[in-house]
Amino acid sequence: MDVTLILSLAKEGLGIRTAVRDTYLAAIAEAIVKELTDEKGIELDPNNASHLMFCADYTAWRYQSRDSSGAMPRHLQFRLHNLMIQAGRGGTI
Template sequence: MESAVLPLLKARLGISTDSRDALLNALIIGIVSDCLNTHGIALEEAKAEHVMFVLDWATWKYQHPEDGTTPRSIQFRLKNLIIQKAGESSADMG
């Protein structure tokens, strides 16, 4: 996921050097890991909506290092991913 999101994140933030790559990759990895370990959602680099979700969340996290309340738009998209996962799981059972 880092290879897909990192260049987009740098472009969005106006970063043209590699000096912040370690921090930006840590944000991306943390989001992907949180989705998998906390919510059971395996984000896929091939799905544009997953890339954009990670991009938007990483942008917000970078711009708000003190953390705080995650924006409603990101919360809404995360809940939609959780619902989609639940729908896929129930479809597999039936």
């Protein structure tokens, strides 16, 4: 999965135009890709737009919620569950 593209999309979603937070955001994006593949067993397809956008949205949420103890938003939970179900069936979304 292209972390640079995830970073770019997450920054667009957050409205960040500078590179000041790139190191931190890139670390979040890399951690998310690793978590999804290693812990959740999801084989991310770099050519699948829904996989790419989920990673970007998840990165943006993790960045925004770094100081809060709130739960993951429902739309991200649903998308994550769908990815996990598809991974369990061996299919792709």
